[in-house]
Amino acid sequence: xxxxxxxxxxxxxxxxxxxxxxxxxxxxxxxxxxxxxxxxxxxxxxxxxxxxxxxxxxxxxxxxxxxxxxxxxxxxxxxxxxxxxxxxxxxxxxxxxxxxxxxxxxxxxxxxxxxxxxxxxxxxxxxxxxxxxxxxxxxxxxxxxxxxxxxxxxxxxxxxxxxxxxxxxxxxx
Amino acid sequence: xxxxxxxxxxxxxxxxxxxxxxxxxxxxxxxxxxxxxxxxxxxxxxxxxxxxxxxxxxxxxxxxxxxxxxxxxxxxxxxxxxxxxxxxxxxxxxxxxxxxxxxxxxxxxxxxxxxxxxxxxxxxxxxxxxxxxxxxxxxxxxxxxxxxxxxxxxxxxxxxxxxxxxxxxxxxxxxxxxxxxxxxxxxxxxxxxxxxxxxxxxxxxxxxxxxxxxxxxxxxxxxxxxxxxxxxxxxxxxxxxxxxxxxxxxxxxxxxxxxxxxxxxxxxxxxxxxxxxxxxxxxxxxxxxxxxxxxxxxxxxxxxxxxxxxxxxxxxxxxxxxxxxxxxxxxxxxxxxxxxxxxxxxxxxxx
Numbered sequence: 279x280x281x282x283x284x285x286x287x288x289x290x291x292x293x294x295x296x297x298x299x300x301x302x303x304x305x306x307x308x309x310x311x312x313x314x315x316x317x318x319x320x321x322x323x324x325x326x327x328x329x330x331x332x333x334x335x336x337x338x339x340x341x342x343x344x345x346x347x348x349x350x351x352x353x354x355x356x357x358x359x360x361x362x363x364x365x366x367x368x369x370x371x372x373x374x375x376x377x378x379x380x381x382x383x384x385x386x387x388x389x390x391x392x393x394x395x396x397x398x399x400x401x402x403x404x405x406x407x408x409x410x411x412x413x414x415x416x417x418x419x420x421x422x423x424x425x426x427x428x429x430x431x432x433x434x435x436x437x438x439x440x441x442x443x444x445x446x447x448x449x450x451x
Numbered sequence: 452x453x454x455x456x457x458x459x460x461x462x463x464x465x466x467x468x469x470x471x472x473x474x475x476x477x478x479x480x481x482x483x484x485x486x487x488x489x490x491x492x493x494x495x496x497x498x499x500x501x502x503x504x505x506x507x508x509x510x511x512x513x514x515x516x517x518x519x520x521x522x523x524x525x526x527x528x529x530x531x532x533x534x535x536x537x538x539x540x541x542x543x544x545x546x547x548x549x550x551x552x553x554x555x556x557x558x559x560x561x562x563x564x565x566x567x568x569x570x571x572x573x574x575x576x577x578x579x580x581x582x583x584x585x586x587x588x589x590x591x592x593x594x595x596x597x598x599x600x601x602x603x604x605x606x607x608x609x610x611x612x613x614x615x616x617x618x619x620x621x622x623x624x625x626x627x628x629x630x631x632x633x634x635x636x637x638x639x640x641x642x643x644x645x646x647x648x649x650x651x652x653x654x655x656x657x658x659x660x661x662x663x664x665x666x667x668x669x670x671x672x673x674x675x676x677x678x679x680x681x682x683x684x685x686x687x688x689x690x691x692x693x694x695x696x697x698x699x700x701x702x703x704x705x706x707x708x709x710x711x712x713x714x715x716x717x718x719x720x721x722x723x724x725x726x727x728x729x730x731x732x733x734x735x736x737x738x739x740x741x742x743x744x745x746x747x748x749x750x751x752x753x754x755x756x757x758x759x760x761x762x763x764x765x766x767x768x769x770x771x772x773x774x775x776x777x778x779x780x781x782x783x784x785x786x787x788x789x790x791x792x793x794x795x796x797x798x799x800x801x802x
Contacts, residue, residue, distance in 0.1 A: 299583040301574065305509035305565045310473030341519070342476045348486075348493055348522025350479055 360416035456678030459664035460767030465755030493521030497552030502536035536763030537785030559760035560660035593645035621750025654726035659757025679770035683711030704737035719778035
């Protein structure tokens with residue numbers, strides 16, 4: 279060690295507390311066969327689910343296999359309505375990116391008609407009116423803006439139908 | 452110690468790139484094939500353990516989706532290692548030894564084609580002094596091979612002979628990716644990828660999955676006519692830093708082999724997971740194999756290299772050759788980390 283370095287000993291023994299080592303890796307991601315089929319359909323404004331061959335439950339979005347029974351779903355698909363029932367909800371008062379609604383807004387678990395799994399989305403409804411069992415329908419972006427994305431649905435809104443019977447959705451709460 | 456055996460094995464084809472299927476969709480038919488073979492589904496097993504890597508998948512907690520292929524209802528006892536499925540098998544074996552399970556489903560899966568694998572592997576190096584240099588996995592292995600050649604531990608001809616042998620063996624393996632007849636001269640005429648490594652010295656990049664069923668005692672004999680009993684299993688780790696260990700031999704494989712009891716009898720077949728020809732030779736020597744042992748009858752990792760499943764597949768390939776009567780005693784090897792940093796050795800017997 280040179281004299282100048284030893285003179286500097288106090289300084290060189292300072293711990294290094296910052297090291298810049300940027301990590302960036304590119305991936306070419308494939309959604310998979312089942313999710314791709316779902317996304318291609320929603321690009322056309324269609325909502326696809328799939329039915330479990332063991333217990334007949336309809337999973338939405340469609341997926342490759344049943345997570346309960348570990349069986350493949352095959353090619354059969356079930357086209358679902360964009361109407362459904364509000365199962366649970368939460369009123370959000372803090373801002374979030376990419377949500378097209380003004381604060382406060384409502385996050386919603388919607389059980390689409392014909393589906394046995396819930397879809398999480400946002401709901402544009404009066405805070406005074408919102409309630410479990412409320413009937414809702416998707417509000418879509420203009421057709422020319424549709425892509426392979428669930429964001430083709432901007433949000434759900436209430437529709438003028440009688441509330442769903444509690445028994446019809448209690449399993450999903 | 453409880454008697455624990457491999458009683459079933461299934462694997463996907465190793466392919467350079469699965470264009471359509473995601474990791475779960477690759478895994479589903481493998482789990483189903485194992486179920487058809489053994490009669491047991493995931494939820495039928497007392498324990499489930501998997502090996503995969505979020506770095507290959509490019510997303511966090513990617514292994515959770517793997518459970519879709521297994522079935523997690525009624526709720527199952529499940530664990531995961533961010534390693535090759537061979538280490539998941541080790542965890543399951545410990546679980547069975549402890550008496551917490553009599554049966555265990557073990558699987559591994561990976562889709563490295565989604566990213567740049569040699570660069571992704573740089574992330575397993577020391578984060579302060581090595582990783583910022585982004586040394587790719589092939590260059591790192593080439594440093595080791597160069598050392599082995601300069602120290603007269605290996606020759607290019609011996610390395611090429613490994614590729615010739617494994618690819619020839621792989622002709623009988625319908626799941627293998629690289630198979631066929633090559634000559635040593637043809638391989639030595641190839642250009643270097645990273646001197647002294649040629650393309651044929653390197654395992655392919657493979658997408659794929661495999662699964663193994665473990666069972667203890669009488670349960671094993673109920674499921675399989677000739678279980679492959681695990682008579683020894685051990686894994687040993689060396690330091691990560693390449694500068695502080697002997698790269699010219701695999702000391703951790705040697706210790707693991709001693710502890711697993713490789714040398715206590717004749718080894719009919721050996722299935723090795725070393726992803727480079729020079730590493731295959733280092734592992735063969737560390738295991739103390741002689742000319743009577745058939746090495747890599749499936750083709751080994753050089754014929755198909757689905758990361759996170761390839762080591763588990765070695766155990767499965769060795770076990771299936773015991774179950775079908777081809778072998779009485781076999782050794783399987785799996786590796787993890789740069790330049791054979793960590794090694795697992797498993798001794799399997801038919802009786």
